[in-house]
Amino acid sequence: MPGSPDGTGLESLLAAPAPEAARVLLGCTLSHRTPEGTVTVRLTEVEAYAGEDDPASHAWRGPTPRTAVMFGPAGHLYVYFSYGMHFCGNVVVGADGHASAVLLRAGEVVEGEDLARRRRGTSGRTAALGRGPANLMLALGVDRSHDGAGLLHDGELALRHDAPPVDPARVRTGPRVGVSRAADVAWRFWLDGEPSVSAYRRSPRAPL
């Protein structure tokens, strides 16, 4: 079935190294179905983290209870709790055992705007509903309980590769936001001109 979660097309694309998988994810949609309704976002901004080889990755020092799902197979969600109050979500990518992941930094809400707006508690611009990793997960209704959830088999959460194809010429790259180590590795990817893309902020702790 074209366009539905499957175990062949998207799964094999996500098994690539993190920077390649990140490009695959741009333009994909992520849906969260709940009794309250369904919110779907089209991903417009992501960041690659390359596990044990990447000083900026949570998995850099090896596996811990928090990062366990990153060491598993691609296509699952890694959720972490940030700054004492936010949840951020990553798609686990790469080979099983290699702890790579792609942080979902921003997306355009394409379904369930009313529900997303209620969760965010804002009457601001639609484009801002999914701007920033914590805002994006809040709009989707994703939290700690979704850590490890599968994304490829049409469950409560479903990642799809069926949006209109992304023109590779629209993809921009730059340093990752807010990281203090490997601050100049250009593994943030976004779609040029998308109003939902977040503003770049260098970590105040990053070396000059």
Add this chain to the structure above:
DNA sequence: ATTCTGATTCTCT
């Protein structure tokens, strides 16, 4: 417009 700060708690050293 840009820069800084407070909120809040989990994780690992």
Add this chain to the structure above:
DNA sequence: GAGAATCAGAATT
């Protein structure tokens, strides 16, 4: 105990 893949609102760098 320190630091953290953030965000909104306040201060003015």
